[in-house]
Amino acid sequence: MSIEVKNVTYTYSPKTPYAATALKGVTLCIEEGEYVGIIGKTGSGKSTFIQHLNALIRLQSGEIKVYDIDLSAKKPDLKRLRGTVGMVMQYPEYQLFDETVEKDVSYGPKNLGLDEAEIKERVREAITLVGLDYEDIRDRSPFELSGGQKRRVAIAGVIAMRPKVLVLDEPIAGLDPKGKQEILALVKKLKESFSPTVIVVSHDMDSVAENCDKIALFAEGEIARFASPREIFYDDELLAKTELDCPSVVKVSKELSRLGMSLPSMPVTKAELIAALRERRANE
Amino acid sequence: MNNIVFGQYYPSNSPVHKLDPRVKLLIVLFYVVTVFFVVDYAMYGALFLFIVAVALISKIPLRVLFRTVRAVVILVLITSAINLFFTKGEQLLFSWKFISIYKEGVERAIKLALRLILLMLFPSILTLTTTPMELTDAIESLLAPLKVIKVPVHAIALIMSIALRMIPILMEETNKIILAQKARGADFDTGGVLKKAKAMIPVLVPLFVGAFRRADELALAMDARCYSSVAKRTKYKVMKLTVADLVAALFCLSVFALVFLNKYLWHFDEMILSLFH
Ligand SMILES: Nc1ncnc2c1ncn2[C@@H]1O[C@H](COP(=O)(O)OP(=O)(O)OP(=O)(O)O)[C@@H](O)[C@H]1O
Numbered sequence A: 001m002s003i004e005v006k007n008v009t010y011t012y013s014p015k016t017p018y019a020a021t022a023l024k025g026v027t028l029c030i031e032e033g034e035y036v037g038i039i040g041k042t043g044s045g046k047s048t049f050i051q052h053l054n055a056l057i058r059l060q061s062g063e064i065k066v067y068d069i070d071l072s073a074k075k076p077d078l079k080r081l082r083g084t085v086g087m088v089m090q091y092p093e094y095q096l097f098d099e100t101v102e103k104d105v106s107y108g109p110k111n112l113g114l115d116e117a118e119i120k121e122r123v124r125e126a127i128t129l130v131g132l133d134y135e136d137i138r139d140r141s142p143f144e145l146s147g148g149q150k151r152r153v154a155i156a157g158v159i160a161m162r163p164k165v166l167v168l169d170e171p172i173a174g175l176d177p178k179g180k181q182e183i184l185a186l187v188k189k190l191k192e193s194f195s196p197t198v199i200v201v202s203h204d205m206d207s208v209a210e211n212c213d214k215i216a217l218f219a220e221g222e223i224a225r226f227a228s229p230r231e232i233f234y235d236d237e238l239l240a241k242t243e244l245d246c247p248s249v250v251k252v253s254k255e256l257s258r259l260g261m262s263l264p265s266m267p268v269t270k271a272e273l274i275a276a277l278r279e280r281r282a283n284e
Numbered sequence B: 001m002n003n004i005v006f007g008q009y010y011p012s013n014s015p016v017h018k019l020d021p022r023v024k025l026l027i028v029l030f031y032v033v034t035v036f037f038v039v040d041y042a043m044y045g046a047l048f049l050f051i052v053a054v055a056l057i058s059k060i061p062l063r064v065l066f067r068t069v070r071a072v073v074i075l076v077l078i079t080s081a082i083n084l085f086f087t088k089g090e091q092l093l094f095s096w097k098f099i100s101i102y103k104e105g106v107e108r109a110i111k112l113a114l115r116l117i118l119l120m121l122f123p124s125i126l127t128l129t130t131t132p133m134e135l136t137d138a139i140e141s142l143l144a145p146l147k148v149i150k151v152p153v154h155a156i157a158l159i160m161s162i163a164l165r166m167i168p169i170l171m172e173e174t175n176k177i178i179l180a181q182k183a184r185g186a187d188f189d190t191g192g193v194l195k196k197a198k199a200m201i202p203v204l205v206p207l208f209v210g211a212f213r214r215a216d217e218l219a220l221a222m223d224a225r226c227y228s229s230v231a232k233r234t235k236y237k238v239m240k241l242t243v244a245d246l247v248a249a250l251f252c253l254s255v256f257a258l259v260f261l262n263k264y265l266w267h268f269d270e271m272i273l274s275l276f277h
């Protein structure tokens, strides 16, 4: 079990006229090795939830356990927690600050208190992993890079801490289709290298259906459903209730069955759709 | 903070919230002048009761109102202490080594503290019941006559309102950046002053970069919509004086008049004292 969340409730600015309850009794378990998608309408509490996972937001009520770190403890080991859960916030390129890419990426590992050699090694590895040329880019200013490169540098800054859980808040927001594919491929690569557990907040149903093992569907601060993409996107009642859009693959499959050409299975990824179409043709 | 309002504004729909912001601003200006004419404790008490009454009408919890005094507590303590120790008088109350405290000093210290607190409280009601945008509009409207002598009143008001609009955005941005750097293991809470100041660099740099980016974008967007500071424009919210404004102004001004009458004609302190003799 890598993450255990029990009955977490959170209110912003409590006891003021601006009080806003963002989470209401959220309970969820995420196993090591899972690729979890978090979806839901804007304002449903997704960001609030993931910020709990590395104590950027302190627990008000409920329990959270990340591996053996208990966040409900009075003084959780924040340093270790933040080395364990790597958080890539929305538009991470806006947090770059140092003179050179190398210095910026080493900020995280330095805060963890690692020694020089180890930091250098990790920085080189992280920059290479995000698909940038280490020798070429290390001494450049992060402010003179392109948007896509900045985002990669920012992600490198997080993975240089080698987190076991990688959390990303809308990592593909504001990118062109090619940029999206590149970042998604990067996340996959990171999952295989050292962040076995990945949690992604996304409004892009196609990419969620394509990549995730499980999806947590948030609605008004509660988890409406925590299940596989298939169970969620083929549950018409749930989709209608939460005003959720379907991935294109599911739309195609539903349209086909409306036209009287039902597929033998319920595909959610492109590969599954192609396989289902092939199978249907073979059966004819 | 996704709200446009920020800072002290305490939303509620009380008669005071609905008053014309120009009237409220003028009343506060008169009030500030009035406070300097308060001479005796009876009048301090009267003004205090007046403030409590206005707060009750505004539906602002007294707890919230008095919290604003916290901002000046240190100032109050320091000025009172200076007056307490350095005022020379005739009636020596206490003396030890080089410290000597006179009755006049005690009195001055108390009066000064009361004055500062009163000076803080009533204007706080203004900021608690009026949004910064309303205040800017009020200032623009009150300064309008200066247009005759070519003061760019509208541009000044625009700068003020953009600045006000940017404060919550920058606050939100600061919060986001702080969170992002915390996620990268930043520690803003421990260490000495120097270490803490250094820890802020990763927050300040992106904040400034972002502020300049935003300023550029805003200027472009305004240009793209043909914004011109000399064009005649109308207001989205038109300020209009009502009977309520008149009543509020008369009520407040008559309270302030008491202070002046007291200073120059009657002396409540002596009247009250004479009741006990
Ligand atoms: N700093 C804050 N102060 C007050 N309320 C907040 C704050 N941040 C979020 N909220 C409120 O909490 C609720 C949940 O916000 P949250 O950011 O978690 O939503 P989200 O699901 O991430 O939305 P989005 O998809 O737009 O990012 C919203 O109603 C929002 O208005």
Ligand SMILES: [Mg+2]
Binding pocket: A046, A047, A048, A169
């Ligand atoms: Mg969000």
